[in-house]
Amino acid sequence: MVSIVVSAVGLVFLFAPDLQPEPEPPGLELVDFDLDKQKNIQADWTSDGEKGVMKDWETSLVTVMLRNGGDNPVLVKHADFRFSSVVEVGCPYGAGGSEVQARYDIKVPTGAKAPFTRTRKMKYTVPPHKQEQVAFTVGPKSVFAGALPQVYTFKITLHLSDGSRIEVPEMTYLDPSNTETVLESAAAAVKDGERYAFTTVDCVKQQERKARKIVQGASHVSPELTQYSAELTRLVGPSPSGGRLGPNSERDNY
Known part of the structure; x- marks a missing residue:
């Protein structure tokens, strides 16, 4: 009896195709994402009990483009950022008593050990048949000198x-805090040929290799990390093996 009914319904759709139900339109989908755009970040500093506002600096935006192909609006409720690694790249240059708290969207706890997840609540609606983008900044909750x-x-x-759910592929992203100070100290050490304050040429070479390997092994890299790695490479100079070395230092074996 069931087979007869199914056959009859099939015949109805065969001879009256207009009666066949339309396929459900696609819902929200990932169109693209990038790390190319930048945003000014505001930050507050504290030192010896005094407080102030720092000059803004630029950091990469994580931009996600979404398309709603359906007939109904779709709400993005929250975003999970799953961190698989947090790696320091740079040489010691000194310390101080100041603390900086930046106004990032995703605040990474100081000293956090991966893996861990940070969640950001959202109420972002993508209208029907529209394309929209959401963007995030990522950085440490606080940074000490x-x-x-x-x-x-x-x-x-x-x-x-x-x-x-919508899954966005893995990204590799540099927190730009103190990069200028690190590079200045590295440049001074390389110029001296041995060390500057707490920074040594050997350390600069090691960190150059580390940064370069991270960039080469990642699929999606923030511009700040690419530039930072390139500057370390520029500082330590070329070697025949393809690595980089300081002008007055002994050659490494890679």
Whole structure:
């Protein structure tokens, strides 16, 4: 009896195709993402009990482009940032008593050990048949004078109101805090040929290799990390083996 009914329904759709139900339109989907755009970050500093506002600096935006192909609006409820690694890249240059707290969207706890997840609540609606973008900044909750730049590797999961998820591929992202100070100290050490304050040429060479390997091994890298790695490479000079060395230092074996 069931087979007869199914056959009859099939015949109805065969001879009256207009009666066949339309396929459900696609919902929210990932169109693209990038780390190319930049945003000014505001930060507050504290030193010896005094407080102030720092000059803004630029950091990469994690930009995610979404398209809603359906007939109904879709709400992005929250985003999970799953950090698989946090790596310091840079040489010690000294310390101090000041603390900086920057106004990032995703605040990474000081001293956090990967893996861990940070969640940002959202109420972002993508209208029907529209394309929209969401963007995030990522950085440390607070930074003390003497802290080294950190490289974050993470993936993003967007959780939608219908219970579905959108996975954004892995990104490798540099926290730009103190990069200028680290590079200035590295340049002074290389110029001296041995060391400058707490920075040594050997350390600069090691960190250059580390940064270069991270960039070469990553699929999606923030411009700050690429530039930082390139500057370390420029400082330590070429070697026949393809590594980089300081002008007055002995050659390494890689």
